[in-house]
Amino acid sequence: MEKRLLVIANWKMYVTTPKDASRLAKAIRAEVRTARKIDCAIAPAFTLMDSVAKELKGSKIALAAQTVSAHESGAHTGDVSAEMIKALGCKSVIVGHSEVRAGGQSDASVRAAMKRSLDAGLRAVLCVGEHERDHDHGSHFTFIESQLRSAIADYAKADASKLIIAYEPIWAIGEQAQAAITPLALRETVIFIKKILTQHFGREAGMAIPILYGGSVDESNARALVEGGDVSGLLVGRASTTA
Numbered sequence: 001m002e003k004r005l006l007v008i009a010n011w012k013m014y015v016t017t018p019k020d021a022s023r024l025a026k027a028i029r030a031e032v033r034t035a036r037k038i039d040c041a042i043a044p045a046f047t048l049m050d051s052v053a054k055e056l057k058g059s060k061i062a063l064a065a066q067t068v069s070a071h072e073s074g075a076h077t078g079d080v081s082a083e084m085i086k087a088l089g090c091k092s093v094i095v096g097h098s099e100v101r102a103g104g105q106s107d108a109s110v111r112a113a114m115k116r117s118l119d120a121g122l123r124a125v126l127c128v129g130e131h132e133r134d135h136d137h138g139s140h141f142t143f144i145e146s147q148l149r150s151a152i153a154d155y156a157k158a159d160a161s162k163l164i165i166a167y168e169p170i171w172a173i174g175e176q177a178q179a180a181i182t183p184l185a186l187r188e189t190v191i192f193i194k195k196i197l198t199q200h201f202g203r204e205a206g207m208a209i210p211i212l213y214g215g216s217v218d219e220s221n222a223r224a225l226v227e228g229g230d231v232s233g234l235l236v237g238r239a240s241t242t243a
């Protein structure tokens with residue numbers, strides 16, 4: 001079977017107006033038409049969902065959400081629940097992005113948000129990643145393992161197909177980033193994540209969970225990261241706002 005890559009565009013708060021969102025979605029749609037072996041999803045801000053959904057109608061590009069509430073419904077001002085996201089037409093949702101975690105989202109809350117997402121029938125793109133670049137000492141492994149195990153604890157083999165893992169080392173994300181990870185260091189961490197997933201879900205189910213990389217991905221390094229890092233795709237921030 002041919003290997004398909006998953007590329008998720010995380011627009012964060014870079015794209016702000018419905019007009020810009022429509023224009024960019026249209027341009028991405030045109031680019032993706034000729035891209036073979038790539039599955040693509042766009043995660044716009046909630047306020048732009050409607051405009052993007054209209055632009056993507058009839059295309060193969062899926063709609064995703066950038067975050068999800070840990071709560072099911074009720075008195076949670078400003079929150080958007082998994083059911084609401086599902087009703088918008090989203091297929092997947094980013095859970096536990098480091099920028100959301102930095103705002104106070106705990107591991108327990110990530111776990112609850114995962115549960116809400118899966119219960120609503122969404123696929124969860126679970127983000128994990130260490131703060132500091134310290135691959136020489138391997139301390140990032142302990143950190144990633146604890147984030148990962150905490151989030152997947154409630155799930156078994158049958159749920160594995162509802163999960164996507166996005167490895168996003170925080171030091172490599174956004175404008176403050178030093179640089180993207182090297183393909184070799186990425187490969188090493190991907191092997192480690194696969195080991196945890198297979199221990200938890202069993203060999204076959206664990207190996208089938210896609211692992212994406214995110215953090216300073218752009219046109220210049222995407223191919224090397226995918227091929228050298230042995231990932232199933234990419235979660236792209238800044239660079240995803242250029243079609």
Ligand code: PGA
Nearest residue numbers: 173174214215216237238
């Ligand atoms: P970046 O962000 O590509 O701008 O580094 C990636 C992400 O945070 O998902």
